[in-house]
Amino acid sequence: MSKDTKTVIIVAGGRGKRMGNRIPKQFLRLCDTPVLLLTMLRFYDYDNNIKIILTLPKDEITTWETIKSQLHNVPSHTIVEGGDERFFSVKNSLAYVEKGGIVAVHDGVRPFVSTETISRCFDRAQQCGAAIPVIAMTESIRYFEDEDKSVSVNRAKYKIVQTPQVFNSDILIHAYAQPYSQDFTDDASVVEKFGYPISPVEGNIENIKLTTPLDMEIAKIIGKRNLSLPLSP
Amino acid sequence: MSKDTKTVIIVAGGRGKRMGNRIPKQFLRLCDTPVLLLTMLRFYDYDNNIKIILTLPKDEITTWETIKSQLHNVPSHTIVEGGDERFFSVKNSLAYVEKGGIVAVHDGVRPFVSTETISRCFDRAQQCGAAIPVIAMTESIRYFEDEDKSVSVNRAKYKIVQTPQVFNSDILIHAYAQPYSQDFTDDASVVEKFGYPISPVEGNIENIKLTTPLDMEIAKIIGKRNLSLPLSP
Numbered sequence: 001m002s003k004d005t006k007t008v009i010i011v012a013g014g015r016g017k018r019m020g021n022r023i024p025k026q027f028l029r030l031c032d033t034p035v036l037l038l039t040m041l042r043f044y045d046y047d048n049n050i051k052i053i054l055t056l057p058k059d060e061i062t063t064w065e066t067i068k069s070q071l072h073n074v075p076s077h078t079i080v081e082g083g084d085e086r087f088f089s090v091k092n093s094l095a096y097v098e099k100g101g102i103v104a105v106h107d108g109v110r111p112f113v114s115t116e117t118i119s120r121c122f123d124r125a126q127q128c129g130a131a132i133p134v135i136a137m138t139e140s141i142r143y144f145e146d147e148d149k150s151v152s153v154n155r156a157k158y159k160i161v162q163t164p165q166v167f168n169s170d171i172l173i174h175a176y177a178q179p180y181s182q183d184f185t186d187d188a189s190v191v192e193k194f195g196y197p198i199s200p201v202e203g204n205i206e207n208i209k210l211t212t213p214l215d216m217e218i219a220k221i222i223g224k225r226n227l228s229l230p231l232s233p
Numbered sequence: 234m235s236k237d238t239k240t241v242i243i244v245a246g247g248r249g250k251r252m253g254n255r256i257p258k259q260f261l262r263l264c265d266t267p268v269l270l271l272t273m274l275r276f277y278d279y280d281n282n283i284k285i286i287l288t289l290p291k292d293e294i295t296t297w298e299t300i301k302s303q304l305h306n307v308p309s310h311t312i313v314e315g316g317d318e319r320f321f322s323v324k325n326s327l328a329y330v331e332k333g334g335i336v337a338v339h340d341g342v343r344p345f346v347s348t349e350t351i352s353r354c355f356d357r358a359q360q361c362g363a364a365i366p367v368i369a370m371t372e373s374i375r376y377f378e379d380e381d382k383s384v385s386v387n388r389a390k391y392k393i394v395q396t397p398q399v400f401n402s403d404i405l406i407h408a409y410a411q412p413y414s415q416d417f418t419d420d421a422s423v424v425e426k427f428g429y430p431i432s433p434v435e436g437n438i439e440n441i442k443l444t445t446p447l448d449m450e451i452a453k454i455i456g457k458r459n460l461s462l463p464l465s466p
Contacts, residue, residue, distance in 0.1 A: 134375065134383075138444060140394040140419050141374075142367065142433070150367075150392070150433060152422040158391075159383070161373040186373050189385040200375070200383060205447075211371060214438070214454070221450045 005101035006122060007051040008043045008164065009093040010077075012036055012064075012108030013086060015057050024060060025210045026108040027067060030223045034067055035210060037074060038111035043104070043164075044075040046118040052077035053096050054108075055089040087184050091176045097169050102126055104164035105172075105187045112206040112222050118164060120201040125166035130196055132166070132188045133203030134159035161186060162203040171196055238334035239355060240284040241276045241397065242326040243310075245269055245297075245341030246319060248290050257293060258443045259341040260300060263456045267300055268443060270307060271344035276337070276397075277308040279351040285310035286329050287341070288322040320417050324409045330402050335359055337397035338405075338420045345439040345455050351397060353434040358399035363429055365399070365421045366436030367392040394419060395436040404429055 014024030026036040036054075043050050054077045056064055061079060068074050078096055082089035090105055097103050102125050106113065117133050124131035137158045142150040165187040167175075172187070175194035184190050188198045206222050208215060247257030259269040269287075276283050287310045289297055294312060301307050311329055315322035323338055330336050335358050339346065350366050357364035370391045375383040398420040400408075405420070408427035417423050421431045439455050441448060 132375075137374065139442075141370065141391050142394050142421075144390055144392060144433075148432070150431065152394075152416075152418055152425055153391075154416070155418065157377055158374050158386075159377060161375050161385075183385075183387070185385055185388065188375075192385055198383065199381070200377075205445075209372075212438075214451075217454045218447075218451050221447070221454075 005051070005098070006047055006049070006104070007053060007097050007101060007169065008104040008106055009053045009055060009090060009097070010036070010039060010043075010106050010108045011082070011086060011089050012054060012056050012060070013082060013089060014109065015060060016063070025216070027060075027063060028210075028216060030111065030216075030219050034071075035111050035219075036064070036108050037071060039106065039108050039113075040075055040077065041073070042111065042113050042115065043106070043118060046115045046122075048075075053080055053093045054078070055080045055082045055093045057082045085180065087176075087180050087190070090187060094173050094176050097173065099170050099173065101169045102166060103169040103172055104166040106164040107209055109210040110163055110207055111210070111219070112204070112208060113162070113164065114204040114207070117162075117202070117204045117207060121164050121166040124199050124201045125168060128197075128199040129168040129171050130166075130188065130191050130198045131201050132198055133162045133164070133207070134200045135162065135203045135205055135207075136160075159200065161188065162207045167191060238284070238331070239280055239282070239337070240286060240330050240334060240402065241337040241339055242286045242288060242323060242330070243269070243272060243276075243339050243341050244315070244319060244322050245287060245289050245293070246315060246322060247342065248293060249296070258449070260293075260296060261449060263344065263452055267304075268344050268452075269297070269341050270304060272339065272341050272346075273308050273310065274306070275344065275346050275348065276339070276351060279348045279355075281308075286313055286326045287311070288313045288315045288326045290315050318413065320409075320413050320423070323420060327406050327409050330406065332403050332406065334402045335399060336402040336405055337399040339397040340442055342443040343396055343440055344443070344452070345437070345441065346395070346397065347437040347440065350395075350435070350437045350440060354397050354399040357432050357434045358401060361430075361432040362401040362404050363399075363421065363424050363431045364434050365431055366395045366397070366440065367433045368395065368436045368438055369393075392433065394421065395440045400424060
């Protein structure tokens with residue numbers, strides 16, 4: 001595999017809640033397009049030779065197959081069954097990633113990542129081995145030693161981490177050979193525990209993770225804007 | 234002054250940009266009502282005997298007087314000229330706060346604070362002397378030792394801080410007698426430096442600070458919802 005070969009693992013972990021009959025966020029529609037397809041198209045727009053691996057909870061694979069069969073512009077992709085934790089979903093997917101290339105891991109519910117953010121992450125990972133997009137923290141935060149004891153911290157020292165988190169695939173494969181730890185909050189933390197430094201690049205503010213119903217309404221605004229205006233670079 | 238006397242200092246620091254002719258966020262309209270009035274009404278709804286102190290940049294006082302003169306439901310309030318930093322705006326306002334009561338400091342551009350959040354903060358401040366509303370952090374974050382060196386941190390140990398930050402007025406007045414420091418990120422940090430512990434209570438997720446144009450669009454959604462649905466308690 002050439003050093004330039006690019007892969008993205010798209011992690012779509014949302015499960016439908018049987019009791020509430022709720023649709024997982026990755027299948028909801030924005031501008032009449034499923035969130036997951038919008039996300040895949042961002043990477044396809046960045047590089048239409050990129051290899052796309054999609055990891056879904058076992059129960060949701062059929063749902064995606066059904067949705068997909070009614071769409072005409074889905075980039076070709078490999079579906080991998082997810083695990084109980086995000087860690088295991090990525091680990092399962094890495095079995096389909098060849099060594100020697102560059103691999104990104106991206107949240108399926110972040111459809112507003114800009115092509116520029118993707119490009120910055122891949123370029124930096126090619127230079128440094130491990131790159132993540134970050135944006136400034138705009139909220140005041142406090143550190144809680146325990147439930148009652150907290151202290152002000154300087155928010156300028158913190159940044160919000162987004163995805164795609166992009167790595168030399170050899171590094172990511174080796175890092176994911178470690179045993180699972182609850183301290184693994186994202187892929188960067190897995191690679192970091194493995195002893196490899198992470199290089200930050202600028203993300204884009206619209207690259208939000210769609211989690212709550214309010215997020216979906218915000219997404220509609222960003223989606224509408226996005227038809228007429230480019231995302232922030 | 235009775236221990237039950239309540240005051241709120243509403244800090245509206247936004248300045249119009251002369252070149253861009255932009256209106257400061259506190260004067261923009263949501264549901265046809267200036268943000269600043271919506272914010273004032275939250276506190277008035279909580280307690281219609283509350284004393285309201287409004288601090289505005291010198292240049293914006295006339296603008297507010299003009300806007301106010303065209304409105305019919307503005308609660309009575311005292312206007313205080315702000316300083317160059319938020320610290321000095323609060324300090325100037327404290328000259329109008331009598332000792333022995335409870336005083337809140339709130340951002341003028343947080344119109345979606347719920348009555349329940351206000352109530353929790355005042356109740357806790359009455360018990361403990363210093364209370365602030367916090368909500369869970371939903372984003373992954375990293376700590377930056379310097380521009381290049383960063384480490385993953387456990388986001389469960391951090392919370393996002395909102396306003397109103399509410400204090401026994403004697404404590405706040407004493408704390409604001411300290412010399413200004415750039416480390417003062419909010420009122421809690423001033424009180425904390427003075428050596429007084431801060432007690433956290435639950436905030437409400439809609440209580441966002443309106444800073445960017447996207448925030449204003451999100452605010453329209455929350456504003457519309459809010460006509461039919463209560464804010465989260």
